[in-house]
Amino acid sequence: MSALFEPLRLRGVTVPNRAWMAPMCQYSAEPAGPAAGVPHDWHFAHYAARAAGGTGLILTEATAVSPEGRISPYDLGLWNDAQTEAFGRITRFLAGQGTVPGIQLAHGGRKASTDRPWKGGEPVGPEAHGWQPLGPSPLAFDERHPVPTELTTEGIAEIVGQFAATAERALAAGFEVAEVHGAHGYLIHEFLSPHSNHRTDAYGGSYENRVRLALEVVDAVRAVWPEDKPVFFRVSATDWLDQGGWTPEETIRLAGDLQAHGVDLLDVSSGGNVKAPIPVGPGYQVPFAARVKAATTLPVAAVGLITGAEQAEKILANGEADAVLLGRELLRNPSWARHAARELGAEVHVPDQYHRSV
Template structure:
């Protein structure tokens, strides 16, 4: 039996396989609201064969968006925009639908990647970003405003409100974004956190605010539904956040009921030096899993079914999440199941796509037609 296509349980959520469609920013929202592009994107990849689809980084306040095109869930309009999209996905797909809640912090007010990705000046329609400290992401950028107690409380409550909206939308699971140089990662890393109060300096202080946010979200999201977190295991910069601190932080999250650690890396500074290669982040997921016993999700240049199978079968991670691989092949899960002897769900209109040599790919052996 394929390890990748074996079931896994996350609290009350039962998944038929170990594949997640990774949250992927689309930079295509209108004023934070999902639109026809998101309808196409979500409904397409909800039929990929992955047991869980995670909606892209969904920002908890308008100034927390990375770009003007980023998705949000911070008012009635952004909530309402997702209702018909999710209704369609539920009607035709059995995949669980998760959502990644995020705040960009100092990496906000940026152009879309295909429009340079650089910071948008206030004079050109940008906004004042916020962060743990008034330290810009890179030299030459405008500095973010350092968050005071009022700002910290506002953002914490924004995460809570977004989690409550997600529950009203029927979202099955949440993932908090604590990676890639965004706000919670900015608190964790000594590269970006230069505070001298209870939220800066020591390891215990730097993890305090992300823990507060996690606890607040976990408190309001239904107990039966899982809440995970994505972390950058290393900044890839000397003196920055590293694997040892990631493991220690994961242990604190475990005490608070975290359901998975989605293990990524980098993003805190353009000075990072990342040795890219197939599965280059998998050893981080392996290390976190071995040290903590937590469910981990491996990500990063995982493209081949045999590669994903080996990661799960060898115990390096409990699940894999694919991003670019899913964009390139929106039926990646089908093809992986065919190669590995697994079974996936597909809507009836697609059953006849099943090649003759894979008669039980969809759990169906016949397809009647007149």
């Protein structure tokens, strides 16, 4: 049997294969008004196409737990009934195709309130539906970004509550997996890394203090998420700094802590918290996932320039990861999983309407 097309059971959820879709922001929601943050026809078609293409699990784009948690005004959110109802339309279709619907719960932190990438991605102000970003410390991401407002302990507690409330809405919308976004320089990653976290209270300084927010969010989500459904955590395994940043060794330590707090899989990415040279190449982040898998008992997913069926099969067959997440490759080819199954001599769900193409 192909390792890529072997089912994976996590708690009470069985994912039919291990070719999964990574969260990728579409920057396509309305920026303001009653439809702000609400998924619409573009989002439905986007996710539906990948489900029809055989993808085993789909993680929606970073979905904000509050309006100011959006990375851009055009991002999805899940803080009201209109958003919950619209997400339900998507999850029902995904589940109908045998795809497990998952959601990434996120807060943009100091990197929030930016324009869409194809418009330059610059920070935007109130005149363009923007807002003042929040962060662990009054340190801007770079020279273009504003200095964020430093969160108080009361503000931190409020955000933890927002993650829990959004998880409850995600459950009502039909999601089977909840992923906490702790990577790519957004709020939770900002707290993890000493590069961006200069606090001197219980949320800064030592490793134990810097991971406090991550564990509090996981605890809050796990408390409202059903026991038989899995919780994931996405981490940037390294800041790619020689010193002063988050490290692979800390990632391995965090993996154990997350597992003890009820996390079922670590989604291993890297970077995003500081501008640093990254040696990008095929599968360049897989070694970080492999290190976590070798050092812990927590299942891991690998991501980063995984494009070919044989490449993905080898990662899993070699025991470097338990699943692979595809990003841009699934943008190029929504039916990647179906094509990979054919190449590897495996079987994957094909909609009745598409059987003539098999």
